[in-house]
Amino acid sequence: MTAVLDDLIHPDKVHGSLYTDQAIFADELRKIWYTTWVFVGHESEVPQANDYVRKRLGLQDVVMTRDKDGEVHLLLNRCAHRGNQVCDDDKGNSGSFRCPYHGWTYRNTGELLGYPYNQGYGGKNKLELGMGKVPRVASYQGFVFGSFAAEGPSLIEHLGAAAGEIDRLVGLSPEGRVGLSAGWLQHKTKANWKLLAENETDGYHPQFVHGSIFGVTGSPIGALYSDSSTAVTRNLGNGHSENDLRPEFRKFDEPMRWFGTTADRVPDYVAAMRETHGEDAERRMIEGAPHVMIFPNLFIAEIQVFNIQPVAVGECIQYATAVQLAGGGELNKRMISQSIGSVGPAGMLLADDTEMYERNQRGVETLTPEWLDVRRGLHREQVDENGFTIGTATDETGMRGFWAHYKTLMEA
Amino acid sequence: MTLPGANDRPVGLVENEFASVSVRIDGDGNSARLRVEDLRTGEARFLDPLQLEALVHLVDERLDQLLDPSADRWRHDS
């Protein structure tokens, strides 16, 4: 694969077959989705002991459970007897799961509790079997990740600088916690997952693709993605990247401008922030929430979170939900309505992006020109005070960071 | 003389994808007891306050043993 990838991934261009080749997709499943840390869900989705939710990790059907002691597990939804699917509901509460095929029963930690007519196995507790588990599960600020590699970098190592972006989001909660419990919208998308991951911090497209929503809502965000903007695109390492809009928001110096509102329109939230964070509340409310793509599938887009999971080489699902800030008061309701307005069934933001993803997929399936260009801003990249490569708001610095890490994983 | 069940207080349905159980507080006896019905088989049983109290204090391992399908229900001798 190494030699092949060297041919396909260059600093300034990537080959179209990366988005269409079945063999490459199979390799990605092995080397990325079933190796590295992948975002699965949030602890707030299983708030009570014995809660569970169905999730995806790559092509895997996963049950995220919270056991009676509060620990979160990622079980593979497959019976150890003859492989039947064990859980069928999207969510529920149960300390144990009974397979509908022959009645084998498991604790919600995956351990086998028993099976009917046990004489057929010589009695009870005779089988060293259980449901499969994602070998490593870890969470950061409640965001739950799974890794199929029994060993490797820790979640903290994988997140690296991106952890600070999650902290920024959580720092907008007066109670220092976020929840992702508003429910997930599911958008089936006929495009390779990488087109989405690359687009999430592409600051070059918003003025074109999102012109209509910016126009209708009178949003000031569009202007942040222009050549005169002081916002930067930052390669955070490990494939993560962000559009850092803080330089622009600092210029305006207006709390809640990042949310498209003013402090007096969300008085309870602002009061709660000042109560908890004192002097620092203003900075937090001026700088706002992160816009960060965490490799390979977690996109935090200020007010909402996306979980991208592949389905096939040319198809993926985008799960989207509104962020809920603990103690967020009236802001939470607004976050839900803004989120519905952008990514809901009639939302105006994600529909536009998805149209581009699907057209992009159809485009790359044609044979020439064979390459996708990712050189924008290569000549004007800089290194910031923390050693990260940055480009301007519209540069493809994030994509180049994505591909560098992709290559490392695929060559491993 | 009242009809059986006339003094019942329905508590509700407790169900998930694995089981459906209806629960009522039965008032036909001389004091209250719980009537629990497995809606998938129609079988029901009464649990009196002391039995319920015992359930509350059952250690988890004992409860797990009850969940073994071979423990009481799908047995070679049943």
Ligand code: FES
């Ligand atoms: S396949 Fe699950 S009990 Fe047989």
Ligand SMILES: [Fe+2]
């Ligand atoms: Fe977009």
